[in-house]
Amino acid sequence: MSDKLPPEVAEAHWAKTRNLMWVSLAIWAVFSFFIHMFVTVLNGVVIAGFPLGFYMAAQGSLIVFVIQIFWFAHRQNQIDEEFGVAED
Template identity: 40%
Template sequence: MSEKQKHATAYWKQNLKYLVILLSIWFAVSYGAGIFFKDALNAIKIGGFPLGFWFAQQGSIYVFVILIFVYVRLMNKLDKKFGFNE
């Protein structure tokens, strides 16, 4: 394998690592907080609404948008590290 291919392979491995971590966080928030742990979270109220309901309706969307910005930042750093930035 050439040096260029090793470089590209390392880049994509790191990219996939970021994707797995960020999607796991989103899954944990979306399904974990919104569905699996909703009964425990419903004991806590935010603005008069149960926390489990809030995560199912709003929280998972907010977390997803935040994760998009985190992914962009991580990828910009990764691009600079591997010399793929513009």
């Protein structure tokens, strides 16, 4: 990893990293708060005998969070490689 990046490269790297962070935060907020706020409405939809609200509260959000962790790490690694600051 290079110790010092030129300011314009560092700013471009931070801009992409910041955008990735905001997208991840938005996904997290949707599946942490908004889905759970509408559980009673979602319970009207039944999938495989379970109300959708129950499924999203019990399992769906957790599955999305695990997938999001791996996606975030993969995407951040791509950004780091693009700017030459990836770890070995």
